[in-house]
Amino acid sequence: MPAPDVNPLMMPLRLIAAAGRAAIMWADKGRAFILGTRNYAGLVAQTSVRVPLIVKNFDITTNHIYTLGIESIPLVTMIAIFLGSATVTQAVYQMSGMIPFRYLGALVCKTTVTELAPVITSMVFAGRVATGIAAEIASMKGSEQIDAMNVLRLDPLRYLIVPKFVACIVMLPALTIWAILMAFSGAAFTVAVSVDVTMHTYLSGMKLFFKAYDVYVGVGKTAVFGAIVAITGAYFGFEAKGGAEGVGNATTKAVVVSAVLILIFDFIIAVMVM
Amino acid sequence: MLRVEHLKKHFGNQIVLDDINIGVDKGEVLCIIGQSGSGKTVLFRHIIGLLFPDGGRITLDGQVISSPTTKPADFDRVRKRFGILFQGAALFDSMDVGENLAFPLREHTRHTEQEIEKMIGESLEMVGLMERFKTKMPAELSGGMRSRVGLARAIVMKPEIMLYDEPTSALDPIMTDKINKLILSMRDKLKMTSIIITHDIGSAYEIADKIAMIREGKIIFNGTPGEIRQSRNPYVQEFIRGERKSHYALDNEEDYADQVDINKLKQRAARPGPKTHTQAALQGQHQPNAGQNRYIPPGRRQ
Numbered sequence: 001m002p003a004p005d006v007n008p009l010m011m012p013l014r015l016i017a018a019a020g021r022a023a024i025m026w027a028d029k030g031r032a033f034i035l036g037t038r039n040y041a042g043l044v045a046q047t048s049v050r051v052p053l054i055v056k057n058f059d060i061t062t063n064h065i066y067t068l069g070i071e072s073i074p075l076v077t078m079i080a081i082f083l084g085s086a087t088v089t090q091a092v093y094q095m096s097g098m099i100p101f102r103y104l105g106a107l108v109c110k111t112t113v114t115e116l117a118p119v120i121t122s123m124v125f126a127g128r129v130a131t132g133i134a135a136e137i138a139s140m141k142g143s144e145q146i147d148a149m150n151v152l153r154l155d156p157l158r159y160l161i162v163p164k165f166v167a168c169i170v171m172l173p174a175l176t177i178w179a180i181l182m183a184f185s186g187a188a189f190t191v192a193v194s195v196d197v198t199m200h201t202y203l204s205g206m207k208l209f210f211k212a213y214d215v216y217v218g219v220g221k222t223a224v225f226g227a228i229v230a231i232t233g234a235y236f237g238f239e240a241k242g243g244a245e246g247v248g249n250a251t252t253k254a255v256v257v258s259a260v261l262i263l264i265f266d267f268i269i270a271v272m273v274m
Numbered sequence: 275m276l277r278v279e280h281l282k283k284h285f286g287n288q289i290v291l292d293d294i295n296i297g298v299d300k301g302e303v304l305c306i307i308g309q310s311g312s313g314k315t316v317l318f319r320h321i322i323g324l325l326f327p328d329g330g331r332i333t334l335d336g337q338v339i340s341s342p343t344t345k346p347a348d349f350d351r352v353r354k355r356f357g358i359l360f361q362g363a364a365l366f367d368s369m370d371v372g373e374n375l376a377f378p379l380r381e382h383t384r385h386t387e388q389e390i391e392k393m394i395g396e397s398l399e400m401v402g403l404m405e406r407f408k409t410k411m412p413a414e415l416s417g418g419m420r421s422r423v424g425l426a427r428a429i430v431m432k433p434e435i436m437l438y439d440e441p442t443s444a445l446d447p448i449m450t451d452k453i454n455k456l457i458l459s460m461r462d463k464l465k466m467t468s469i470i471i472t473h474d475i476g477s478a479y480e481i482a483d484k485i486a487m488i489r490e491g492k493i494i495f496n497g498t499p500g501e502i503r504q505s506r507n508p509y510v511q512e513f514i515r516g517e518r519k520s521h522y523a524l525d526n527e528e529d530y531a532d533q534v535d536i537n538k539l540k541q542r543a544a545r546p547g548p549k550t551h552t553q554a555a556l557q558g559q560h561q562p563n564a565g566q567n568r569y570i571p572p573g574r575r576q
Contacts, residue, residue, distance in 0.1 A: 148364035150346075151322050152378045152431070153353050 069171025084186030105205025134254035137237025172226030282329035323349035357433030363424030372408035
């Protein structure tokens with residue numbers, strides 16, 4: 001084995017070189033991030049301006065409303081019921097001995113309506129839909145179907161993304177309303193069978209500080225999350241490179257980035273409207 | 275009709291197309307041949323407007339359709355004059371065969387549904403598929419059938435120039451022959467100009483009026499099938515014969531002896547001084563991993 005070069009005079013130079021390499025690497029990453037953000041914003045803009053075009057092929061959109069929205073109902077029902085039950089159980093445990101149980105209903109209602117149901121539903125929706133969109137677009141790209149659409153002057157955004165975008169924006173709030181109702185039923189069921197609070201105390205507590213505004217904000221912000229899910233799926237689908245592995249990477253990135261963006265925008269919206 | 279002039283393209287540091295000049299006249303069949311990675315698919319994507327050059331231009335009937343300043347939207351004006359058959363046919367797999375063919379017609383023409391049905395029927399007939407295939411999904415079709423449906427979808431819009439990206443590369447010899455005949459019959463029936471990207475030299479001989487060979491981003495041959503057989507360029511000969519010549523490396527001495535006198539090489543190798551791998555091999559002293567990176571078992575390390 002060759003002896004390592006231990007010339008002490010070279011050490012500072014090597015440090016500088018290593019620092020330079022690291023700086024270049026981070027600069028590249030930063031550049032990629034900025035370019036990616038710009039492309040993502042471009043995709044949002046291009047998709048939004050094409051929304052009026054769905055009228056001509058409205059059957060594609062209704063199809064997606066069914067496959068992305070209606071078919072998500074069993075999943076959403078399931079998670080929402082357990083979400084409500086868990087919230088009540090936890091709340092009772094935290095409140096017992098400190099806070100009167102007549103506030104139990106108010107606590108469960110507020111947390112569910114403003115945060116838990118919208119965010120958890122959107123996360124589950126992202127897991128189901130953003131991955132699906134990313135995988136579909138990525139494999140279409142891999143088999144040159146996107147190129148084929150381009151050369152036949154069939155706008156891929158218009159036929160592939162916009163219908164899904166609209167379906168997500170319409171159906172995620174609808175699913176969230178459903179999820180809130182299911183979470184309330186799960187919570188009421190838990191109050192009835194499990195925890196040591198009367199149904200009357202719980203239900204009157206729910207009405208105590210109820211504000212319709214909370215519901216509007218809670219449900220309304222999921223329209224933004226729906227847009228995030230559709231665009232993120234599409235973005236990573238179009239970015240995908242290289243066969244089956246590329247499709248896998250695209251789906252992973254789509255779900256991870258959707259989840260992160262949903263939480264970031266959840267915070268931004270909270271700061272803006274609350 | 276279509277001319278590619280001084281076309282240049284690079285990706286990062288790598289030059290993929292270097293001063294490409296080719297042309298095709300109306301009704302001609304031009305085959306662009308070359309090894310994988312030679313740049314022929316990149317050239318194809320330039321001609322169909324999916325990539326735009328860094329230098330040079332592409333003209334169609336004297337009009338510039340692609341240059342470094344062309345935007346994709348500008349290219350849309352001429353897109354309808356091109357018909358394209360992709361390598362795997364690129365059928366939309368969420369739609370059945372009929373819908374695949376009808377999709378561009380419904381979006382770009384004002385024909386009634388009956389007229390569209392009739393045009394689809396004609397297109398399918400022209401590529402030798404029966405009406406009953408209309409309801410099949412792409413996944414249910416064999417490779418050859420997919421190619422034919424892809425061809426039917428391309429010709430349904432009545433293009434003037436038809437481009438084929440490796441139309442026969444994944445097909446068996448019988449199906450290859452069928453597709454070749456189909457390409458010729460398309461030219462005769464619809465008076466189309468055809469450009470075919472392929473590495474199948476047999477097909478190229480059969481259908482081409484002109485053959486251009488591309489190697490490492492350069493056109494190294496441009497002429498008729500008769501001329502390519504007589505070409506003296508070693509790379510062209512190598513490609514059309516389908517054999518790797520020994521000028522790359524010494525695979526075995528017998529091959530090499532066909533070309534050079536092995537004894538002379540051995541004499542030269544016997545001279546003192548540093549030796550190349552080949553010379554060492556000729557003296558029977560070749561050690562592929564000789565040098566600092568050689569693996570030494572742990573017990574013998576110093």
